[in-house]
Amino acid sequence: MAAPMAPLREERAPVTILVSIDGFRADYLNRGITPNLSRLAADGASAAMRPSFPSKTFPNHWTLVTGLVPDRHGIVANSFTDPTHPGERFTMASDQPYWWNAAEPLWVTAEKAGIPTATMFWPGSNVAWGGTLQADAHRSVTGGTRPHDWQQFNSAVSDRQRVDAIIDWLRRPAATRPRFLTLYIDEVDIAGHDVGPDAPGVNAAIAKADQAIGQLLAGLAELRQPANLVIVADHGMAATSSDRVIALDQLSDPGDYELTDDGPFASLRAKPGREAALEAHLLGRRGHMTCWRKSEIPARLRYGRNPRIAPYFCLADAGWMIEAKPPEKPFAGGMHGYDNADPTMAALFIANGPAFRPGVRLAPFDNVDVAPLLRDLIGLPPGQGLDGSDAPFRRAFQR
Known part of the structure; x- marks a missing residue:
């Protein structure tokens, strides 16, 4: 009697996984504490990536999945107002x-094309994109598209739990298995803000994030699931100190303006009739800060x-902070949001998987190019009117 045949193992098609390690400065990869990320870089393509301006978390995460600069996709800072919605403020919640x-994210484009998606904490992925806010007591939303699977951000969910969710989604049958997934890891950014980019606490956070990548690789290997991994950061990190603070009330009368945002940059509105006074005291180069009328912000910042x-918009030199008044207590830590061309703002980029050749070191490029790359990997047509293209990656593709 013939021995029973072993069941055939499924041949899985590659999936695309976009991973963000928030605040992972490009040169962190050179610290010798990231065996998993360093191996992926050596076996794939890597680069120091320029964030879009401003080099803040929410603007850049939305750029990475839309291919548009913040000036076009509308998430122009982590916090801002909109003249069409007076009395309201955008926050990270x-x-x-x-x-x-204003800009369609990749998971919506993919879902419309019949490609299942799943997002683990990507900024904006909990939004019913394209929906309409209703003028009712509950401020309910009608319509809109979300990823097939998504999670509301919760900082208490550990890296291991986040990675486990990705692997669990990939255990599904082929018909319902996501083909485009995102993963968000935030401890490197948190540590960078708390203690500054050169402190031991940041190295501990970098090593912990690398362990999460190792867990993801192990889970994929167990499933025998091929994956094109695109691992990015939204920005870098610069060291800050209470010794490097620009106090606006020392330059201009607070009665001349309303300060709507401060930190690495400041956003201001002149109070009625006070435009000339504000401009006389702020416009131009002021120590370690430059201020412009909105219409005169340098074109290269887009x-x-x-x-x-x-x-009115003021931008500090990297490592300096703009505040309403002098700090009350000494502090030291880290910040981002500075000129996106500054080396301290450069972000991690690694691409590894069956689509990529090993050992390709790419020239620095702008992060608006990531969405066109992802469209190639997911199987979507080239986007129309995007601010970037897949040109920086073409020499990294397998022939």
Whole structure:
């Protein structure tokens, strides 16, 4: 009697996984504490990636999945106002679609094309994109598209739990298995803000994030699931100190302006009739800060046409902070949001998987190019009117 045949093992098609390690500065990869990430870089393609301006978390995460600069997709900072919605403010907890609807994210494009998606904590992925806010007591939303699977952000969910969710989604039968997934890891950014980019606590966070990548690789190997991994950061990190603070009240009368955002940059609106006074005291180079009218922000920053950007904008040199008044207590830590060309803002980029050749070191490129790359990997047609293209990656593709 013939021995029973072993069951055939499924031949899985490659999936695409976009991973963000928030605040992972490009040169962190050179510290010798990232065996998993370093191996992926050596066996794939890597680069130091320029974030879009401003080099903040929410603007850049939305750029990575839309292919548009913040000036076009409308998430112009981590916190801002909109003249069409007086009395309201966008924050990192805002999920009303009108803040987000100016640019379609990749998971929505994929879902429309019949490609299942799943997102683990990507900024904006909890939004019913394209939906309409209703003028009722509950501020409910009608319509809109979300990923097939998504999770509301919760900082108490550990890296291991986040990775486990990705692997669990990939255990599904082929018909319902996601083909495009995102994963968000945040401890490197948190540590960078708390203690600064050169402190031992940041190295501990870098090593912990690398362990999460190792867990993801092990889970994929167990499933025999091929994957094209695109591992990015949204920005880098610069060291800050209470010795490097620009106090606005020392330069201009606070009665001349309303300060709507401060830190690495400041957004201001002149109070009625006080425009000339504010301009006389702030415009131009002021020590370690430069201020412009919104319309005169340098073109290379690709920032200043969106109506959500305040009429006056000041940008500090990397490592300096703009505050309403001098700090009350000494501090030291880290910050981002500075000129996106500054080396301290450069972000991690690694691409590894069956689509990529090993050992390719790419020239620095702008993060608007990541969405076109992802469209190639997911199987979507080239996007129309995007701010980037897949040109920087073509020599890294397998022939």
